[in-house]
Amino acid sequence: xxxxxQEILLGAMLLVAVAALPAVAQQPTGWQASNAPAAxxxxxxxxxxxxxxxxxxxxSRPITPIQPAAVPSGGLRPITQVPPTRARVAKGSGTLxxxxxxxxxxxxxxxxxxxxxxxxxxxxxxxxxxLRETGYEAWHAQxxxxxxxxxxxxxxxxxxxxxxxxxxxxxxxxxxxxQAEAFxxxxxxxxxxxxxxxxxxxxxxxxxxSPGVQGWIMPKENAALLLSDLTRRTDYREYxxxxxxxxxxxxxxxxxxxxxxxxxxxxPTGNVWPGFRPEQxxxxxxxxxxxxxxxxxxxxxxxxxxxxxxxxxxxxxxVKLDIPTPVAPNQRMEIEVPxxxxxxxxERFRWPTGQxxxxxxxxxxxxxxxxxxxxxxxxxxxxxxxxxxxxLFIEAKGSLLPPAAPNAPVSTALRGPASFHGRY
Numbered sequence: 001x002x003x004x005x006q007e008i009l010l011g012a013m014l015l016v017a018v019a020a021l022p023a024v025a026q027q028p029t030g031w032q033a034s035n036a037p038a039a040x041x042x043x044x045x046x047x048x049x050x051x052x053x054x055x056x057x058x059x060s061r062p063i064t065p066i067q068p069a070a071v072p073s074g075g076l077r078p079i080t081q082v083p084p085t086r087a088r089v090a091k092g093s094g095t096l097x098x099x100x101x102x103x104x105x106x107x108x109x110x111x112x113x114x115x116x117x118x119x120x121x122x123x124x125x126x127x128x129x130x131l132r133e134t135g136y137e138a139w140h141a142q143x144x145x146x147x148x149x150x151x152x153x154x155x156x157x158x159x160x161x162x163x164x165x166x167x168x169x170x171x172x173x174x175x176x177x178x179q180a181e182a183f184x185x186x187x188x189x190x191x192x193x194x195x196x197x198x199x200x201x202x203x204x205x206x207x208x209x210s211p212g213v214q215g216w217i218m219p220k221e222n223a224a225l226l227l228s229d230l231t232r233r234t235d236y237r238e239y240x241x242x243x244x245x246x247x248x249x250x251x252x253x254x255x256x257x258x259x260x261x262x263x264x265x266x267x268p269t270g271n272v273w274p275g276f277r278p279e280q281x282x283x284x285x286x287x288x289x290x291x292x293x294x295x296x297x298x299x300x301x302x303x304x305x306x307x308x309x310x311x312x313x314x315x316x317x318x319v320k321l322d323i324p325t326p327v328a329p330n331q332r333m334e335i336e337v338p339x340x341x342x343x344x345x346x347e348r349f350r351w352p353t354g355q356x357x358x359x360x361x362x363x364x365x366x367x368x369x370x371x372x373x374x375x376x377x378x379x380x381x382x383x384x385x386x387x388x389x390x391x392l393f394i395e396a397k398g399s400l401l402p403p404a405a406p407n408a409p410v411s412t413a414l415r416g417p418a419s420f421h422g423r424y
Contacts, residue, residue: 100143189388191235223356256286275325312365353396361390
């Protein structure tokens with residue numbers, strides 16, 4: 001009887017052992033214990049955790065498989081976003097640095113702004129001339145500089161040497177002796193540049209930085225002879241009034257710009273017949289001249305900033321497009337591509353006021369419409385875009401403007417000789 005009982009007991013123990021085997025076999029290698037092991041349970045070492053961490057036996061904790069990290073298509077893992085780096089801001093010492101001996105000056109500019117009531121911000125002209133004389137970088141680098149103005153006061157913080165340059169510019173604006181001085185300018189063209197043959201002995205060349213531009217100065221008597229000779233030519237034409245005057249320290253803009261429309265493309269319209277519409281374009285042709293003169297304090301020399309922009313549409317090149325649409329599959333339309341010629345001049349000039357400054361832009365597109373030639377109009381192969389030598393005459397005319405009401409004498413903060421650094 002004992003042998004069958006032992007066999008039954010052995011079989012029951014074997015069944016218990018077999019029932020426990022699947023739970024052990026399904027354990028993943030990366031088990032993580034979510035609860036602390038019991039105090040009475042024996043401990044074992046998890047050799048897959050990378051350390052000698054003590055974990056509870058398998059029978060005493062829940063099974064929690066590790067979920068694999070999501071990998072996007074292509075096998076690239078997402079990049080961790082790094083917050084942007086922001087500049088550190090400090091309050092500073094609360095005082096302006098004086099490491100280069102900077103000083104504060106306030107200039108009274110009311111004698112000039114009172115004469116320019118028609119200008120919205122006349123003080124801007126003073127600021128612009130200071131920046132031209134000193135350079136823009138002098139106020140945006142070391143040493144620290146400040147330049148600010150309203151209609152009454154110009155405030156400057158810079159070195160004493162820079163204050164001398166600023167004071168010279170301000171004096172030239174507020175000088176009452178030159179408030180009635182004026183300049184004249186003429187914009188003209190000559191189709192044939194052979195006018196130089198007779199004119200060169202009358203003129204002296206000056207250096208010009210802009211490519212393709214030439215400059216000369218000549219006595220006013222020689223300028224009168226040159227203009228008399230040019231006006232007798234059939235290919236000479238002027239584009240503004242010879243009586244055009246510009247006051248000292250002021251600016252003028254002469255423009256003949258006019259719009260010109262053309263078809264530059266097509267825009268789809270869906271199922272609305274014919275399925276597209278022309279796209280209109282517009283550009284300007286003509287010339288725009290900005291002129292800003294300024295006399296020296298002794299009126300012996302003059303400075304002028306000349307900004308000229310010239311643009312001419314030589315012709316429109318036709319291009320035919322095939323435009324199949326759902327409502328009309330066989331369609332064609334002609335668009336236009338402009339052929340444009342442009343010329344630009346932006347430079348500062350200095351010359352003696354007793355002479356006339358003459359600038360030539362070279363043979364470029366004419367700044368205005370020209371009279372058509374019946375022969376070339378009838379023969380398209382002879383038709384070419386109009387070209388001419390663009391000329392600009394600038395002359396200091398003296399006291400021609402009506403004098404303004406007298407102002408009380410005003411003294412600027414500093415005086416000193418003008419310094420031009422050999423740049424002109």
